[in-house]
Amino acid sequence: MAYSADFVVESLTKYINGHGDAQGGAIISNDLTTMDRIRYEAQVNVGSVISPFNAWQIFRGSVTFPLRMKQINESSQKIAEWLEHRENVTFVSYPGLPSNPGHELAERQMKNGYGGVSFDVNADDKTVERFCSALKVVTFAVSLDHDESLIFPQPSYDERIHLYPEKFRKVFIRLSIGLEESDDIIADLNQAFRSIGL
Numbered sequence: 001m002a003y004s005a006d007f008v009v010e011s012l013t014k015y016i017n018g019h020g021d022a023q024g025g026a027i028i029s030n031d032l033t034t035m036d037r038i039r040y041e042a043q044v045n046v047g048s049v050i051s052p053f054n055a056w057q058i059f060r061g062s063v064t065f066p067l068r069m070k071q072i073n074e075s076s077q078k079i080a081e082w083l084e085h086r087e088n089v090t091f092v093s094y095p096g097l098p099s100n101p102g103h104e105l106a107e108r109q110m111k112n113g114y115g116g117v118s119f120d121v122n123a124d125d126k127t128v129e130r131f132c133s134a135l136k137v138v139t140f141a142v143s144l145d146h147d148e149s150l151i152f153p154q155p156s157y158d159e160r161i162h163l164y165p166e167k168f169r170k171v172f173i174r175l176s177i178g179l180e181e182s183d184d185i186i187a188d189l190n191q192a193f194r195s196i197g198l
Contacts, residue, residue: 073113
C-alpha cells in the first residue's frame, strides 16, 4: 500500500455522507482473511450491518463528495490562516499551516486538502460557550463534517481530556467548515469574538 496502512477505518457519517442525516462506517483492507473474520464476527456480535436507507443516503452524499471537499478545503485553509493571526487565539491545529508540526508529512500524504480546524482562545469554558452561542452562520452542534459549518468546544472538564496532547488539555474548539462562503464564516467568527471581548 502506498502509505503502509494495513487497515483504514472510515466514518461514513461525516464527510462522505456530508449531510448529517445518516450513520455508517467502513473498514477497508487487502487482508481478506482478517476482513472475513471482521465481517462474520462483527455482524453477529456488534450488529454492524448498515440499514438500506442509511446506505442509500450515504451513497447519495458520496456523489458530491469531491465537489464538497474542494470547497471545504479551500475555505478551511483560509480560515485557519485567519485564526492563526488573530490576537487571543493561542494555537491553531491545522496540517495545512506551515507552522503545524505535521505539515511536511501532511503535504506528502494529503494531496487534496487537510480537513477541519481546531483552535483555542485565551478564555475559560463559559466564555468559549458564549462565543460559540454568539455565532449566526456557524452552528453550535456536537457533530462535525456536514454541508453546513459546525462548531463544538471540548471543555477542560471533559472526562477524556487527559487522553489529548497537552496543548489540548484545556478548552479547545473543533470547527468543521461547511459549504458557506469563507468570508461569511470569517465575518461570523469575528463578530462572535467581539461579542466576548476578544
